[in-house]
């Protein structure tokens with residue numbers, strides 16, 4: 289049986305609209321399912337905390353990357369597969385995996401039943417599926433989630449605009465840090481680091497292809513470091529990242545590895561799949577082939 293988890297509030301109400309469409313489609317196809325609706329942050333994880341693996345063969349999220357992130361943390365190394373009907377504002381996991389954005393396409397992919405095994409990275413005990421970021425992107429996520437303008441813009445259906453506004457706000461106040469990075473026992477030192485992305489898959493931030501070659505089945509993580517760059521130049525490089533063309537820029541360094549330790553000289557805000565995490569250290573590893581995903 290499918291357990292469907294719906295975040296009605298995802299994507300400024302897109303979750304509810306897409307669920308209504310999904311409900312009709314599932315009825316037409318005579319699919320048996322159990323459905324639950326999230327009511328607060330953290331609820332999706334709680335709903336499947338004690339999942340009966342003999343009864344439920346797949347969890348389907350109708351929601352965004354934040355809801356998926358909670359579910360991933362409960363499904364790692366389980367028999368239960370994950371399906372997604374992308375209804376968030378960013379939908380970067382769907383973009384990376386080529387999941388259709390329309391309800392019918394996304395559901396028919398799930399109902400076909402063929403899954404792949406995907407790697408799941410972790411930083412300390414926190415798993416994530418797409419990208420973890422330290423620095424500038426973490427700060428933008430933190431400021432946006434706290435800001436009153438987000439709530440107001442969400443009500444007006446302009447939620448994405450709050451990210452853009454905060455990118456500018458953070459750009460002119462952010463203080464870069466010096467950072468030591470250990471990748472598979474090789475040691476690197478960077479000055480004036482703006483951001484470090486540690487990626488299982490290519491996309492974050494609603495379509496930014498920060499690590500174009502990241503592959504969720506190679507047992508490794510791709511790392512992008514942006515350092516030693518002026519504020520105005522960063523503003524110029526930023527749009528290139530929507531097509532992955534930033535990687536040739538002289539202030540951008542790309543690596544790949546399975547075990548990564550990041551030590552900044554001053555604290556850097558960390559986000560995993562867009563959710564802020566309060567870790568003391570940033571030691572990354574990969575659980576290979578740890579999640580079944582449609």
Ligand SMILES: Nc1ncnc2c1ncn2[C@@H]1O[C@H](COP(=O)(O)OP(=O)(O)OP(=O)(O)O)[C@@H](O)[C@H]1O
Nearest residue numbers: 298299326327329351352353354355376377378379
């Ligand atoms: N009923 C609810 N009311 C408020 N917040 C909720 C509710 N249900 C879940 N949440 C929380 O809302 C946050 C955002 O949800 P989600 O990621 O699904 O959508 P999104 O932010 O619009 O999409 P994306 O992450 O793709 O940009 C998550 O952290 C989730 O835990």
